[in-house]
Amino acid sequence: MTVGPYGFEQGAAPSTPTTVPAMVARHCAERPDAPAIQTADQVLTYAELDARASALAARLRPHLRGEEPVVALLLDRGPDFVIAMLAAWRTGCAFSPIDPASPAARIGYLLDDLDACAVVTDSPDRVPTGTAVSIVDVTAADGPAAPAGHLPAPDATAYVLYTSGTTGAPKGVPIRHRGLAQVVTWVVDQFGLGPGDRASQLANVGFDAAQLETWPCLAAGGCLLPHRQPVVVPELADWLAAGGVTHSFLATPLAEALWTLPAPLPRLRSLLIGAAALTRRAPPLPYPVWNLYGPTECTILATAHQLSDVDGPVNVVGRPIPGTRVYVLDENGDRVPVGQPGEIHIGGVGVAPGYWRRPALSRQRFAATDPDGGPGPVYRTGDRGRWLPDGTLEFLGRLDRQIELRGYRIEPGEVETRLRADPLVGAALVRAAGPRLAAYLVPHKDADKDADRDTAAVLARLAGLLPAHLVPEVVVWLDELPLTERGKVDEARLPRPDRVATAAAYVPPSGDLERRVAAVWARVLGVDTVGVHDNFFDLGGSSLLLLNLRAELQAELGVPLPIQRLFEHTTVHALAKSLAAQSPPDDLGARDRAARARQARAARRR
Structure with missing residues (x-):
């Protein structure tokens, strides 16, 4: 490997090539009775995780075909998601997580683009009708376990994640086992993770942070705690503390919101943040915070930096992790001097070989060699950055129109x-x-x-x-x-997009259902009153606030609410009418009481 003029461009030597399933298998064999995954209503041991993954692998294997088989996982975070990921690897194929809340049209597009051999789900009705793909219900009774078989090779594809595309179509990123194992090994070693650790699982399954949350914990023999409900900041601090979480990743906006609360989190030993730029300096905290940087194309992260209270740039993202090379180049592909901005390029074992079945786009974004003529691929991130005099990297934003909001590109x-x-x-x-x-x-x-x-x-x-x-x-x-x-x-x-004043005359809610719905709207929107004909978006609502609204309404009424219904019924009156047509008022009351009873039982178990 040729070393350039800046020694800080090169991380430490990569670890010995291995795979995450091999790392997890060791704990399944050596500590079978230890807890692997814990939720409010169950604890799954490493032996049970091993058995259920093997049984699901046996059901998946007959569906595999082609040289690069991929299984789609249409599952929310939780035990079944982890089991399905391991099961896919045990069959020798890759997996691709798909957010079950995605619209049917997008799910169908992803399944077609992947040419998925099968889709694993706990709700077969989530698979779009007319989709020519085998459906494997993860909730079906387990059959006999699959033969042990061979663990995947380090250079095999571990998973395919989709990111937003400039042309209107998302693009898949295939990540290799070796790159994932390198990140997992670094996290385990850097933060001293072991069997006594408890890690949170909070990220959306379609976000690569879900891999960062899951595999270092299980590769170290720790216990993973999936957060099953929508993440709401005030409740999050209590959940982290009650679960005794010792290691956590939070998207930067979520972490910044958490820091505004009195949340000591006495057992937390390490907090990792990333996926968006910091907007302010972190306050003094009783636990160390590490700022991570790296696009999906480079296996979750490429650099890391421990935050401190020393004055300086806010968005320092640190130095390359082992097995990673980082360059800051000008438009001609030459290095820029220290302190001068340029485009961040990343090479090393974590870089994807290109985009999934898109050779032309891959040639545009992945260079075959590094600035010194060494072998690639080297990924052009489109991010601006500069080297600081101490050899750390500062993130300066985007060169193109790509946006990062709340952890999403x-x-x-x-x-x-x-x-x-x-x-x-x-x-x-x-x-x-x-x-x-x-x-x-x-x-x-x-x-x-x-x-x-x-x-x-x-x-x-x-x-x-x-x-x-x-x-x-x-x-x-x-x-x-x-x-x-x-x-x-x-x-x-362009004018500033301020809130639009509603033109609807105020009409108070009538009936129990309208009053309950209106109260939830007011709470989510942060207003005193909501009329039954006021439009959610005219009152300052947004698509992200709509997710909070759905979670609050589901908790209040005890009924499932597809996000599409909230987009279609944007007034209290229209939504209440739709809900009443779906379920009689007496049934809504019964479901509400049942939901509250389930919450009380879960609280007692905790």
């Missing part, structure tokens, strides 16, 4: 493509507006004037195509997009 082009296809939209531009995703829309010239500028209708259709984090939180309608002399959108002239 968002390509505005993907959202704009979908919006422009809407019958009410003639032109669209999407960008970040502070902590929110904003869409500027121009009505379609042929749109029905009665439906002109119908924000709720546009967002409802968009929510049927894209995950919630890609649905704009605020919409501004314009007669036309302002342009520069060269014909490009002049973003400096």
